[in-house]
Amino acid sequence: MLEPVELSLSEAETLLRSGVTGRVAVSTPQGPHILPVNYSVVGEHVVIRTSPYSILGTHAHRTTVAFETDTFDHERQRGWSVLVRGRAEVINDAATLESIHRIWPPRPWASGQRNLHIGIRLDEVTGRRLGSGWDPVREATVRRIV
Amino acid sequence: MLEPVELSLSEAETLLRSGVTGRVAVSTPQGPHILPVNYSVVGEHVVIRTSPYSILGTHAHRTTVAFETDTFDHERQRGWSVLVRGRAEVINDAATLESIHRIWPPRPWASGQRNLHIGIRLDEVTGRRLGSGWDPVREATVRRIV
Numbered sequence: 001m002l003e004p005v006e007l008s009l010s011e012a013e014t015l016l017r018s019g020v021t022g023r024v025a026v027s028t029p030q031g032p033h034i035l036p037v038n039y040s041v042v043g044e045h046v047v048i049r050t051s052p053y054s055i056l057g058t059h060a061h062r063t064t065v066a067f068e069t070d071t072f073d074h075e076r077q078r079g080w081s082v083l084v085r086g087r088a089e090v091i092n093d094a095a096t097l098e099s100i101h102r103i104w105p106p107r108p109w110a111s112g113q114r115n116l117h118i119g120i121r122l123d124e125v126t127g128r129r130l131g132s133g134w135d136p137v138r139e140a141t142v143r144r145i146v
Numbered sequence: 147m148l149e150p151v152e153l154s155l156s157e158a159e160t161l162l163r164s165g166v167t168g169r170v171a172v173s174t175p176q177g178p179h180i181l182p183v184n185y186s187v188v189g190e191h192v193v194i195r196t197s198p199y200s201i202l203g204t205h206a207h208r209t210t211v212a213f214e215t216d217t218f219d220h221e222r223q224r225g226w227s228v229l230v231r232g233r234a235e236v237i238n239d240a241a242t243l244e245s246i247h248r249i250w251p252p253r254p255w256a257s258g259q260r261n262l263h264i265g266i267r268l269d270e271v272t273g274r275r276l277g278s279g280w281d282p283v284r285e286a287t288v289r290r291i292v
Contacts, residue, residue, distance in 0.1 A: 020220065021218045021220070021225075023169060023180060023214055023216075025171035025178040025179070025180045025212065026178060027173050027177065027178050030210065030231075031173065031209065031210030031211065031212065031231060032171040032172060032173050032178045032210070032211060032212045033171070033212050033229070033231070034169060034171045034180065034212045034213070034214035034229060035229075036214065036216050036218075036225075036227045063177065064176065064177030064178070065177065065178060066171065066177065066178045066179050066180045067180070068169055068180035068182065070169075070182050072167045072182075074166060074167070079167075079182075081182045083179070083180060083181075085176075085177060085179070
């Protein structure tokens with residue numbers, strides 16, 4: 001059986017910044033929700049796009065949320081996950097939005113009214129890997145080139 | 147751009163029951179957490195194993211939690227996700243534990259003191275897919291045969 005191993009902050013941040021899909025957990029009066037999202041890390045925030053009327057648009061603003069991204073290799077029974085916890089806030093500042101659009105042009109897979117940008121501050125970044133003898137940073141299958 | 151499409155309950159349940167890894171979101175006094183987990187659906191519950199001292203072991207019992215499993219194909223920009231929301235409870239009943247062990251022998255990837263079983267009741271099961279012209283049930287890459 002495999003013991004999970006803590007990743008260093010540097011490894012966790014590298015994996016986080018190379019990813020494109022993850023999930024956000026937000027607390028609502030009816031309990032927690034998990035929503036799959038496309039994301040980009042811009043500066044010190046995980047940035048996601050959503051609509052103002054979505055669960056995230058309604059409940060995430062000015063609360064602490066959790067963000068997770070991971071990869072599991074079922075055949076080899078190994079994998080890694082990175083967890084971010086931090087304060088979420090709607091991004092309204094025009095200069096910040098412009099810098100986000102330079103790095104991450106607005107074309108999410110799922111369209112609709114996804115014109116609300118939410119930033120999740122990297123208050124806490126942790127990561128774990130399962131399985132020894134491999135380097136999750138080197139073998140990351142999806143890389144964002146910016 | 148792709149519009150997300152709601153899956154039928156039957157499609158969502160089929161994908162849910164064929165999966166092996168997912169994530170649980172649980173509310174804590176410090177905000178929500180997301181934890182990657184191995185799981186199995188036994189009867190009308192998502193069953194996960196954890197340790198009594200873990201975040202899930204400490205905070206999930208007798209609360210509403212969220213569970214999510216998904217697959218994204220980055221190259222083809224399509225994917226699906228299934229979300230379960232329901233009441234979580236530690237499973238103590240010996241007969242129930244025995245029936246779980248028949249279906250799902252205790253050998254999680256990550257070892258440690260994972261002797262606590264938590265069942266998440268399937269109170270609410272929803273699913274979505276991105277991308278048309280494909281069948282996520284037919285193309286599920288990981289299948290649990292029980």
